[in-house]
Amino acid sequence: MSHQIPADDWFKAPSGGERLWIGLALAWCLILTLMMPYWHFKGKQNSTGEAYRVAPADFAERVNRFVAANTVGEDKGVAVVAPPPGTDVYLQAQMWRWYPVLKLKRNQTYRVHISSLDLNHGFSLQPLNMNFQVIPGYDHVLTLTPTSSGDFSIICNEFCGIGHHLMAGKIIVED
């Protein structure tokens, strides 16, 4: 009985079905373990956590320089920015907007720097459903290659106060 003091000879090696199952479980766990490093070498979607410390004011300044240099238009009063492929791209999160609107080219690679000026935010690209954490004080660098074109929305999926549900931005990908 599980609630009673066991007989003294309780220490025994597993046998029968139990032993078989422990073997299967350990083998499965080994597969689970190996899949993650495998994907880092063979897969195209990885979170490396590349990040640099940055003061919010400094990050805002970099965003402003980036916007000033690459603005190509305006959407609902927000600058639309089309950076050259292969360059550094800046995306700023704050209560409760994503800034600016990014215009990228399909199958080109960008280094997207994301940070927050105030609280934690959640970068959530829809409808692809790709999600990354945005933390104030940290410049989170995603080396990103859009593989599909069209209009995508960025929503916030980390609670950031009463206007959390108003926080939506935009990425446009052209062929």
Added chain:
Amino acid sequence: MTTTTANDMGAPAAADEAPGFRQGNHQGAVRACDTTGLPVCLTAQLFIKLNAVLAVVFLLVGGVAALLVALTRWPSVHLLSAEWYYRTLTLHGLNMLIFWIIFMEIGILYFVGTTLLNSRLGSKALAWVSLVLMLAGALIVNATVLIGKADVLMTSYVPIQAHWAFYLGVILFAVGALVGVINFFVTLYIARRDRTYVGSVPLVVFGATAAAIIATVTLLHGAVVMIPTFTWAVGWTDQPDAAWYRLVWWGLGHQSQQINVCAMVSVWYLMGTLTTGSKPLNQAVCRGAFVLYILFINLASAHHLLVDPGVSAGWKIWNTSYAMYLAVAASMIHGFTVPASVEVAMRRKGFNKGLFGWLFAAPWGNPGFSAFFFSLVIFGFLGGITGVTLGTQQINIIAHNTLRIPGHFHTTVVGGTSLAFMGLAYYVVPLVFQKEYPAKALARIQPFIFAAGITIMAVAMSLAGSAGVPRRHWDIEFTGAQFSAGFDASAHLMMGFVGIGGTVAFTGLLIFLLLTVWAVFLGRSNAGKPMEQWAANAATVIQREHLTDHDEHKTPGTMVLVLLLLASFAVYYFANWKALADAWHVR
């Protein structure tokens, strides 16, 4: 030690070395249980009762909040305002995950440390200190939240800031829980010192001890993160680093869920024994699996940081896999040994027909059994499979902070732990409170209603989350946002099912609460006689265990069940890799 082994005096082992109970150390403050004959320390009994009553009170608060949250996320109902939605969600998380479960767990520790070791409670004074601190902490937290001074959600990620009283309440509660855990360790010590028993502690005590060890580490993380946050909120110190806070907070937040896992598995073993007379097939295997929890589960903080900046891929992989998924292996082992022990017990009673004759003949009319077995199935098939998959480093990219996450943990913590604890309550009330449940027919169907509701809700959450619907979000229509965003009709349909499943689960919870409160305060006393059996079914009678001689290594039904689990696991896991491969390239 066997009879042929010499003891350390060089003489043959005497009868007094045989494992079992010896003279208790209760000094009169004890009664023999009228049903099991086990010794019940009266001091421990008082605190088990107090902790259980408070647990149920906070379960009620958290449950009402749960209903309001579910009705707000149901798009066609959308009940609360944004402000009250986030406030209620904060209340829901804290009351369910912290107050209900930890009050219950301290009660469980007091029970297993005393009754199952034939000992008195370590210290009455410590028990009072623990209780008062936990209660004060919980009341302060709830009051601060309800007056609108802590709309920060359960995680309270800095730099979002609550009133300092909120953090103070959390600290008081954590210290109180730690004192309770220490009291359990003191009880283990004095039982050993006073030789109230000889031999190894029972499996259930071993599992509870594992939970208590994890709880100690968890609560220390809580202190490390909450104290500087409190001093910052008061204005004495600078803001803690936002990323550091997340790392250490999850040392509290995730690990406290591992206390739940450990306590729940112990309760599974206990309920298997109480309801079917099962006994562990191999104690070394069960205990070894608990040791794996202790050794590896503390790495789980990483599960919440898999797409965070500042922590490397290597760190994420090592820690999310608990070294090499050794804690997952532990859960898979318990997932076999628990049903296998029930299968053997049932087959020995003659329920030997086919693969699953033992399962169909199980005491499903006993809510202790049905709650325990549903807990096992929901935790394994839904909670375990989704948890490992979402916690895979790269797959987390298509899961982080979506409704898939609460979809997962409502099957571990609610369908798993809370349901198992409800099953336990169907025995605690008659045995410890010595009161009979009223309306037993209603109690018998309660686990079915609750399990069905929580399963519908959690599966719907998971599917909505797969479509990108965020967790902790008031309006997935994004009405009034600068740019349009939103989700398709199928996601909305799933959110409807979240509301419906949540309402059904709440109904099950309400039945449990009403029956339990009725039983405790107005129920018929059964003092002096055995508790009324939940099911007249022969399956529940423990004494008939050895009716037929069944080889305890033959558990074909359980083998088929676990192979089904492994197959479902593999399909779900690789389907997620496939879905990930369709995403944009990122590194």
